[in-house]
Amino acid sequence: MSAIYIHIPFCKQACHYCDFHFSTSMGKKEAMVQALMDEIVLRKNELKGEVVETIYLGGGTPSVLDIGEINQLVDTVYANYRVIQNPEITLEANPDDLSKNRIVELAKSRINRLSIGVQSFFDEDLKLMNRAHNALEAEESIKDASQYFKNISIDLIYGILGMTNARWKQNIEKALSFNIPHISSYALTVEPKTALAHFIEKGVVQNVDDEVAQAHFHILSDTLADAGYTCYEISNFGRPGYFSKNNTAYWQQKMYLGIGPSAHSYDGQRRGWNIRSNPKYLRAIAKGELPMEVEVLSKTDRYNEYVMTGLRTIWGVSLEKIRGHYGDVYGQYITQQAEKHIHNHLLYWDGDTLLATRKGKFLVDGIASDLFMVNLS
Numbered sequence: 521m522s523a524i525y526i527h528i529p530f531c532k533q534a535c536h537y538c539d540f541h542f543s544t545s546m547g548k549k550e551a552m553v554q555a556l557m558d559e560i561v562l563r564k565n566e567l568k569g570e571v572v573e574t575i576y577l578g579g580g581t582p583s584v585l586d587i588g589e590i591n592q593l594v595d596t597v598y599a600n601y602r603v604i605q606n607p608e609i610t611l612e613a614n615p616d617d618l619s620k621n622r623i624v625e626l627a628k629s630r631i632n633r634l635s636i637g638v639q640s641f642f643d644e645d646l647k648l649m650n651r652a653h654n655a656l657e658a659e660e661s662i663k664d665a666s667q668y669f670k671n672i673s674i675d676l677i678y679g680i681l682g683m684t685n686a687r688w689k690q691n692i693e694k695a696l697s698f699n700i701p702h703i704s705s706y707a708l709t710v711e712p713k714t715a716l717a718h719f720i721e722k723g724v725v726q727n728v729d730d731e732v733a734q735a736h737f738h739i740l741s742d743t744l745a746d747a748g749y750t751c752y753e754i755s756n757f758g759r760p761g762y763f764s765k766n767n768t769a770y771w772q773q774k775m776y777l778g779i780g781p782s783a784h785s786y787d788g789q790r791r792g793w794n795i796r797s798n799p800k801y802l803r804a805i806a807k808g809e810l811p812m813e814v815e816v817l818s819k820t821d822r823y824n825e826y827v828m829t830g831l832r833t834i835w836g837v838s839l840e841k842i843r844g845h846y847g848d849v850y851g852q853y854i855t856q857q858a859e860k861h862i863h864n865h866l867l868y869w870d871g872d873t874l875l876a877t878r879k880g881k882f883l884v885d886g887i888a889s890d891l892f893m894v895n896l897s
Contacts, residue, residue, distance in 0.1 A: 521604075522570035523769035524597055526556060527780030528579040529798055532614075532652045546584065548798060552780075553589045555805040557596045559779050562810060564600040566787065570775055572601045574608040576766040581637075583613035587625040594630045608671070608765040610635055615661035616653040623661075627668035634665050635673045635704070641694045642687060645680050650715070662698045671762060673702035678740060679733030680708050681726055688736045692743045701762035705740055706755050707733040737882045754832045754881055771829045781811075789822075791815050823850050824892045831867075831888045836875040850893060857891045 530546055575597055577590065585593075594609060610633040611626065618636065626634070638658045640646055646654060653661075665672055674695060678688055695703055708728055741751055749757040753771055756764060769776050770786075778785040778794065781801040785792040795801055795811040804811035817825070823846045830837035843851040858874055861867040866880030866887055876884045 521573040521769070522567050522774055523574045523576065523766050523776040524560075524572055524601070525576045525578060525766065525776060525778045525783055526560075526582075526593055527778065527783040527794075528552075528556075528577060528582040528585060529781050530579065530584050531581045532584065532616075533650060535650050548802065549585070549589075551802055552798065553585065553592060555802050556593060556780050558805050558808075559810070560593070560596045561600055562805075562808065563777060563779070566777060566785075567601065567775060568787075569602070572597065572603045572607060574610070574765040574769060575603075576610045576612075578610075578612045578635075580612075581614055581617070582611050583617035583622075587622075587629060590626075590631065591629055598630075608633055610673075610764070610766060612637065613661075614651075614653055615657040618661040618665060620664050623664050623668050632669070633671040633673070634669050635675065636661055636665065638662070638674045638695075639677045640680065641691050645677075645683065648681060649677070659694075662700065666698060666700070670701070672700045673704055673764065674698075674700060676703060676705040677708050678705060678736035679728050679730075681728065683732075683736070685735055685739060689739055689743065692740060696743075696747050701759040702764065703744065703749065703757045704755055704764075705757070707737065734882045738878070741878070741881070750834065751881070752834045754884060771833050772835070773826060773829065785812075789817060791817060819846055820893045822846070827854065827891050828885070828888045831874070831876055831884050831891075834875075836870070836873040839872040839874065853893055854891050861887050861890070 529552065530549060575594060577585075577593065582590070590611065597603065609630050611631045612635045614637050618634075636658075637651075639649060639651055641655050641658055643655045646658075662672070662674065676691055676695060678691075740757075744751065744757045749759055750763075751757050752763050753767065756767060758764070768774075773786075773788065775787050776785060778792075781794050781798055782796040783794050792812045792814040795804070795813075801811050823842065826842070826845075827837055837854070839851055839855070842854060854874070858867050858869075861880065862869070865877055866883060867874055868877055869875075876887065880887060
């Protein structure tokens, strides 16, 4: 099984915290949609007979596309790849794009899952982040979407400047009131060259506080666990049957194809990434060229990626898999490196599977890096 991700590199306006690749100019939108379809066709032999189980339109803001453009992209995948009978087909959407009529249009298409970029149910947070929607639009979009879609996810951001534990708990409880089956939630991070980084540097706003973010993460984890959600990956919480198949493909090292500027691909041995430039991407595709750099992953690279992704999930890191895929020396190494983190109650063994504890989950990226192998190939 494999996944296809299609990056839509357009947004109405730039969020202050975002460093994803996008343009706020829609002048080349039609040309970009055609180029995306052309890339889908150009790369149709890359999945080596794999069956596609999930198609994900991300960005950027895919909901800036009209329904015809969305249908063209999905139909092009169907025309050139083997797609399972009931695939998961996700559209990322912002609340301000989800009018009732738009939701009805989407419900009639092949789209069967919506990922709605709420981020917060409080206007002061949304203004701080420079989101294009307000809190009322966020609530109304979920209510309307729930009438037509069973499979809905929303995004929430924690660790926002000035957000108290009480307000964060209110955010979570508001999300739960809609009875949606999936929530993705991320800590606010300060990325270089973003507006947020500039504001912090100039002293306009305070820097993010890791201790606040960690407290918010534990409130999130505990509240959603009590409500019947599984934290199947550090930032993703789903009810049974509603884990994101697209995201799970990344964490379980399945093959995936990334279409569009800045999109990444992985085939088990190599990782590739498209150029982060709309004009250069358009010119290359027009010539029938793929504007992609490719890195062949060494055994050590593949081990490190498995450790990084595995520790973030409920599936953990299998010692048996490490020995079988990478060799006994890697198994011995991770066992030795994990000891201090087990002693500090950050990791634990469940049989031969290494997992993060409740305390260790928020710190898991740093812990994983300590388990990386550096000098072997």
